[in-house]
Amino acid sequence: MNNSCYNYPALKAYVDALCIIPAGTFQMGSASGYVIEKPVHSVTLSAFRMGETPITVAIWREYCAATGTTLPPAPEWDFLDEHPIVNVSWNDIMGVDGKGGFCAWASDVAGFPLTLPTEAQFEYSARGGQSWLEYPWGNGFDDSKLWCSKPTDRKSTAPVIRPSNIFRNGYGLTDMVGNVWHWCFNLYAPYTSASETDPIGPNSSSDTRRCVRGGSWYYDDPDFFRCANRGWLGPDSRDDDIGFRLSAGPG
Amino acid sequence: MSKRLDDYPHLKAYIDTLCTLPGGTFQMGSLTGKATEQPVHSVTLSPFQMGATPVTVGIWREFALELGPVIPSLSPPGPMELRNPWESAAGESHNLIYPPGANDPEVVKMWNDYASMFITEMPDEPQWGWIDNHPIVGISWNRIMGMDCKFGFCEWASEIAGFEVTLPTDAQWEYAARAGTETMYPWGDEYDSSLTWTSGKRFADARQTQAVDRTSNIYKNAFGLTDMGGNVWQWCLDWYGPYTDEDQNDPAGPAVSPNGSKVMRGASWVTNNSDYVRCNYRASYLPTSNDDGIGFRLVAGVS
Numbered sequence: 001m002n003n004s005c006y007n008y009p010a011l012k013a014y015v016d017a018l019c020i021i022p023a024g025t026f027q028m029g030s031a032s033g034y035v036i037e038k039p040v041h042s043v044t045l046s047a048f049r050m051g052e053t054p055i056t057v058a059i060w061r062e063y064c065a066a067t068g069t070t071l072p073p074a075p076e077w078d079f080l081d082e083h084p085i086v087n088v089s090w091n092d093i094m095g096v097d098g099k100g101g102f103c104a105w106a107s108d109v110a111g112f113p114l115t116l117p118t119e120a121q122f123e124y125s126a127r128g129g130q131s132w133l134e135y136p137w138g139n140g141f142d143d144s145k146l147w148c149s150k151p152t153d154r155k156s157t158a159p160v161i162r163p164s165n166i167f168r169n170g171y172g173l174t175d176m177v178g179n180v181w182h183w184c185f186n187l188y189a190p191y192t193s194a195s196e197t198d199p200i201g202p203n204s205s206s207d208t209r210r211c212v213r214g215g216s217w218y219y220d221d222p223d224f225f226r227c228a229n230r231g232w233l234g235p236d237s238r239d240d241d242i243g244f245r246l247s248a249g250p251g
Numbered sequence: 252m253s254k255r256l257d258d259y260p261h262l263k264a265y266i267d268t269l270c271t272l273p274g275g276t277f278q279m280g281s282l283t284g285k286a287t288e289q290p291v292h293s294v295t296l297s298p299f300q301m302g303a304t305p306v307t308v309g310i311w312r313e314f315a316l317e318l319g320p321v322i323p324s325l326s327p328p329g330p331m332e333l334r335n336p337w338e339s340a341a342g343e344s345h346n347l348i349y350p351p352g353a354n355d356p357e358v359v360k361m362w363n364d365y366a367s368m369f370i371t372e373m374p375d376e377p378q379w380g381w382i383d384n385h386p387i388v389g390i391s392w393n394r395i396m397g398m399d400c401k402f403g404f405c406e407w408a409s410e411i412a413g414f415e416v417t418l419p420t421d422a423q424w425e426y427a428a429r430a431g432t433e434t435m436y437p438w439g440d441e442y443d444s445s446l447t448w449t450s451g452k453r454f455a456d457a458r459q460t461q462a463v464d465r466t467s468n469i470y471k472n473a474f475g476l477t478d479m480g481g482n483v484w485q486w487c488l489d490w491y492g493p494y495t496d497e498d499q500n501d502p503a504g505p506a507v508s509p510n511g512s513k514v515m516r517g518a519s520w521v522t523n524n525s526d527y528v529r530c531n532y533r534a535s536y537l538p539t540s541n542d543d544g545i546g547f548r549l550v551a552g553v554s
Contacts, residue, residue, distance in 0.1 A: 034458055035379040190378075218452045220444075231456065241452060 030228035128169030146178030216241035309383035392538035447481030483546035491535035
């Protein structure tokens, strides 16, 4: 099978548009937030690349066609190519026991490793270079800058390219809060006060839940859209407000 | 050693703010609700007092620090020092007075084993830790009522308060949640997530309990009660069983339970179904079980 990236224009476009996130140190967590966001601790990250948007339905369709994988169940609004893919589990993305999954295919096509961002990479890149701010855009919640159920209840995800309810942060990333929750690489674990460099979370845990970040179209509580907000779900979980984006090395 | 309410500031604050509920008759159950809420039947209750909020971590800590009734311990050559299971007060311990002449190690062991049944402890900490003004969670019905231990919470609280405090009955809970209304939810017929603390989309996405004295996501009903829907499920006194259609006075539930469970009311931070927040909704759980979404509040009589 010819796995040239030119056979997969949607994936190719996504990979071509990966944003460069510079190395740096930031304070991860929130002193004024929930207990699980404490203690605030120093994290240093090497440079990496991050998808500009969530992975779309169009890209996931290319994966399915290439690998013979069945599409997941469609959400109520159906699968629309330019919306984030949803109803995909951590296992669907990362494979099980190191085999299969979306990232294995995408890495093969791209010719370099593509994977889920770590929780630290997600928070750092969501903060967009101004890491002391509560939300990606500043310290006040602003419902015009994201796709969520405030002030109006939403009934679906939003297309990743859209003219309103969107915010592009200092690293060029959009939908880092709102639209869909994003799966992260890490197993969920409480923070410690120790400074960390390129942390990836525990190697194993009796708690098999993986971290999710960003909140989604469903919520109207601004708490969910703070950069420090954490969520966690079992690796088999699928829901119509959970998706993901890719990360890669610095290139 | 006599215990004064003044020595337990968290319990004292709770007792001092008990709400007095008038006696009255109401229709218990729901014609449009679940089978477990039918048949609707008439219930008349005597006046009673009810905690304005769920019992807090701060109050349970006061219980956990307590050694129960004074049990003389024997340990030559001097008083035995029992380490406080809640270590926040470093080095705090309870010195007990010993009868003279006790020098037999076997007798000493027997007495000390007996004393240890009276030591109470905090339950396992939830993920967000213990915060004084949050509802206590992780406690079983049995632990509250003293069924599988020598010294339950209500026995302790009653002794200090100077009058009996206990769990509300199923009927008292519904009557209190309704506060004279007939609406579906404590506040009205439309679900309003801004008036309660529950999860939105998935189980447990609200992350944790909330402070009982918070100013948002809260609703105070006409009886002065808050968190009668959301935050924590609350244990009731009754065994869980089907309703019957007879008129009842101060009912305390069936003598025997079809499923061996106690009634639980009120939904929690974990639940993501607005159905559970309705005044009529009944849940049940084994009295030996506990969960980080289950707490309780107290009731007392009116003298």
